[in-house]
Amino acid sequence: MNRPALIPLAGWLRCPLCGRDLDEDSTAFICSSGHRFELNRRGYLGLLAPDATTRRESTREVEERTARWSTSDSTATVEAAVAMMPPGRPRVLDVGSDLGTTLAAIAHARDDLSALSVGDSPNSLVRAMATARAPAVLCDLIRELPIRDGSAEVLLAIGAPHRPTEWHRVLARGGIVIASASGSAAEALLDDVYPWFEHDQTREVGDSSALRLRRRRRPISW
Numbered sequence: 001m002n003r004p005a006l007i008p009l010a011g012w013l014r015c016p017l018c019g020r021d022l023d024e025d026s027t028a029f030i031c032s033s034g035h036r037f038e039l040n041r042r043g044y045l046g047l048l049a050p051d052a053t054t055r056r057e058s059t060r061e062v063e064e065r066t067a068r069w070s071t072s073d074s075t076a077t078v079e080a081a082v083a084m085m086p087p088g089r090p091r092v093l094d095v096g097s098d099l100g101t102t103l104a105a106i107a108h109a110r111d112d113l114s115a116l117s118v119g120d121s122p123n124s125l126v127r128a129m130a131t132a133r134a135p136a137v138l139c140d141l142i143r144e145l146p147i148r149d150g151s152a153e154v155l156l157a158i159g160a161p162h163r164p165t166e167w168h169r170v171l172a173r174g175g176i177v178i179a180s181a182s183g184s185a186a187e188a189l190l191d192d193v194y195p196w197f198e199h200d201q202t203r204e205v206g207d208s209s210a211l212r213l214r215r216r217r218r219p220i221s222w
């Protein structure tokens with residue numbers, strides 16, 4: 001099996017047990033407390049506390065979701081999201097549920113993109129890795145992500161649960177979120193993220209929208 005090199009993960013990760021930065025040696029990722037994590041045999045890195053929650057999606061469920069992301073409506077949403085990318089080669093963190101579809105479309109247009117997918121379903125992550133050819137981390141999405149503060153410049157949240165405090169934390173100053181929503185869910189998304197992000201752009205695609213949100217330097221209080 002082709003495993004992604006360890007190097008592309010450098011600078012992204014922190015320990016899920018103690019919160020300290022993770023650095024890689026030749027075979028594993030280690031924090032200064034001595035916690036050690038190795039790549040799974042399927043190619044992703046599991047960064048999980050002992051009581052972490054993950055999801056066991058069946059291969060069939062992943063296939064069904066993949067098919068949904070292959071429809072023309074979904075393709076149009078992905079194209080709208082890609083059009084919202086800033087220029088250059090920003091560091092992209094993908095927390096979405098589109099199985100790497102949008103990230104693959106972005107990576108196709110930009111060589112040497114530094115990108116990382118995170119998710120809580122092993123089978124989905126393996127599919128996302130194959131689609132987007134980016135490394136992936138298995139983690140508990142309900143808790144703080146094992147991602148360093150300010151390490152991403154773009155956060156892809158296509159079909160992702162709303163985690164505005166975490167999105168704000170892992171994004172660097174000036175960072176953006178690219179998200180999607182169906183129908184009235186776009187308003188709910190904007191309400192949820194309001195203290196942490198300002199609305200920057202919406203592109204409507206049929207019944208769905210792609211939205212771009214700009215990180216506020218400081219969250220505002222209600």
Ligand SMILES: [Zn+2]
Pocket residue numbers: 015016017018019020031032033034035
């Ligand atoms: Zn640690």
